[in-house]
Amino acid sequence: MAYPDKLLADDEEVVRHLHPHWLTVFWPVVFFLVLVGAGSFGAALIPAGSNQGVYRLVIAVAVVLLAVVFVAVPLLRWRTTHYVITTHRVLYRVGILSRTGRDIGLSRITDVSYKQSLWERMINSGTVTIETAGESGATVWSAIPDSDAVQQLLNHVVEEDADRRAQESAGYLGQYYRGDTGPVPPRR
Structure with missing residues (x-):
């Protein structure tokens, strides 16, 4: 079409x-992989206890917010730029x-x-x-x-x-x- x-x-x-060249989205993808790995590792380090769920939720929200700002926005900017x-x-x-x-x-x-x-x-x-x-x-x-x-x-x-x-x-x-x-x- x-x-x-x-x-x-x-x-x-x-x-x-x-x-734009595909390398413009290279670092956002690398950041996403590092972010997921760090978030998973951080969630695994939370000791068992009554607040474990709350701390893991805080980590998950932080990961999602960082992913939106530093991954989703650059990917959408690349996808919506047309020459x-x-x-x-x-x-x-x-x-x-x-x-x-x-x-x-x-x-x-x-x-x-x-x-x-x-x-x-x-x-x-x-x-x-x-x-x-x-x-x-x-x-x-x-x-x-x-x-x-x-x-x-x-x-x-x-x-x-x-x-x-x-x-x-x-x-x-x-x-x-x-x-x-x-x-x-x-x-x-």
Whole structure:
């Protein structure tokens, strides 16, 4: 299924749909494993007695609260961050409860670059910067998997969009000057 169909135009198709690199959720998963282990160990150390159940409940509540803050929120943030490249535009959506989004028409993109540190090169991640015409400034996508390929893909779809627009414009102008709706014959 395409990204959310309600966001796409009739003739628009998703070329690539990305989330941040999977390593952005690595440490929350490690923290969850450590948290469960520490919570279980702590609950096992509680000596038998009349308050044993209360102390174990306190430990369980603390583990759940820490898991929500340091595990569930980062996982949800990763899952709800969307970088979408379509045949007509680039979409960026982020947010769990409140949402932020930006759509950039391919015709407005003037430059696409990427940057990788040594570590990012090793894990095949990076930052993609999209420069646009207008006053809104650059759009920066961080922790993009395979960022160099994404940069090349963006350049490719921008060129295809420019070619598509030029063909549509040439066809429209030919119909306008000839006064019909048929295809424009080739020049001889």
